[in-house]
Amino acid sequence: MEGIDMFIYALLGLLALPVLWAMFGGVRIINQVERGVVFRFGKARAQVREPGLTVMLPLVDRLTKVNVQVITMPVPTQEGITRDNVSVQVDAVVYFRVSDPLKATIEVQDYLFAVGQVAQSSLRSIIGKSELDDLLSNREELHKGLELMIDSPALGWGIHIDRVEIKDVQLPESMKRSMSRQAEAERERRARVITADGEFQAAQKLSDASAIMSETPGALQLRMLQTVVEVAAEKNSTLVMPFPVELLRFFDQAAQGGSPSGRTEVSQDAIAPPSLGEAIARPSLGE
Structure with missing residues (x-):
């Protein structure tokens, strides 16, 4: 049992x-x-x-x-020639995620490999359509264009492209040297322009100052005294005294028989020396 x-x-x-x-x-x-x-x-x-x-x-x-997290995929370095015939090497990074797991499973065999290949071909296409200046300074527009090129086929696979960014642009050594010389020449040109502009403004100010001083002679005297004070403050053994031009004009007017304020007209007869006969005929003061 x-x-x-x-x-x-x-x-x-x-x-x-x-x-x-x-x-x-x-x-x-x-x-x-x-x-x-x-x-x-x-x-x-x-x-x-x-x-x-x-x-x-x-x-x-x-x-x-199926993982639906954001995937960061680096794009290998792609070599190409820009529209202005410059050979460059560019690498990028793609941020994407699976928006439709059903499509990502049945529409494409390996969506990671597919997105990587599309990103590489799109990057080479962007290099050929762009100029070197755009790759170096205007990357935002290139990012949008690259994102649109990758997102078009990825939508059919249930993939959403969040962002595409160009990481680095590698230039040939000869191009780097040429750009360095160009940048140096540009900086030198700006320095010369700034120096010339400063001299032009200084000349304008000096012209305005001379016009004001010519109207008021006393201002020139004050400026002279200020210069003397500045020179004396340096504790030099030699003191340079500027000679005013107005003083020279005063002596010039005095030598011509006039006053600084007004000139007295003198006839030629009054200042002409006597002849030899008149001097003999004219009695002397002792007689």
């Missing part, structure tokens, strides 16, 4: 194993950063499984997990 009971218990245990496996074998856990795509008899189900606990039919369903 005990042997029959043991046989029955063993048989029930064997029958319970498939039941337990059928109940718990189809249970899967999907992480927060993933989405689940279920294939039933090889055909994808339209409903995408959300994060958490999900139940499938054993031996019937197959679960494929």
Whole structure:
């Protein structure tokens, strides 16, 4: 009797194993950063499984997990020739994520490899369409154009391109030397222009100052005294005294017989010396 009971218990245990496996074998856990795509008899189900606990039919369903986080993909360095015939090497980085897990699973075999190849070909195309100045200084427009070129085929794969950026532009050594000489010449040109502009403004100010001093002679005297004070403050052994021009004019007017304020007209007869006969005929003061 005990042997029959043991046989029955063993048989029930064997029958319970498939039941337990059928109940718990189809249970899967999907992480927060993933989405689940279920294939039933090889055909994808339209409903995408959300994060958490999900139940499938054993031996019937197959679960494929798809990561929906933002993926950072570096684009290898691409060599090309710009529109102005300059050979450059450019590398970039692409930020994208899976927006439709069902399309990313069934529309493309490997969406990571596909996005990488599209990014490389688009980068080479952008290099050929752009000039060197755009690659160096106007990258925002190139980023938008590159993002649009990659996003067009990626939409059909359920991929959303968040951002594309050009990281580095490598130039030939000869081009670097030429650009260095050009930058140096530009800085020298700006320095000369600034110096000439400063001299022009200084000349204008000096012209205005001379016009004011010519109207008020006293201002020139004050300026002379100020210069003397500045020279004396340097503790020099030699003191240079400027000679005012007005004083020379005063002596010139005095030598011509006039006053500084007004000139007195003198006739030629009054200042002409007497002749020899008149001097002999004219009596002297002693007589």
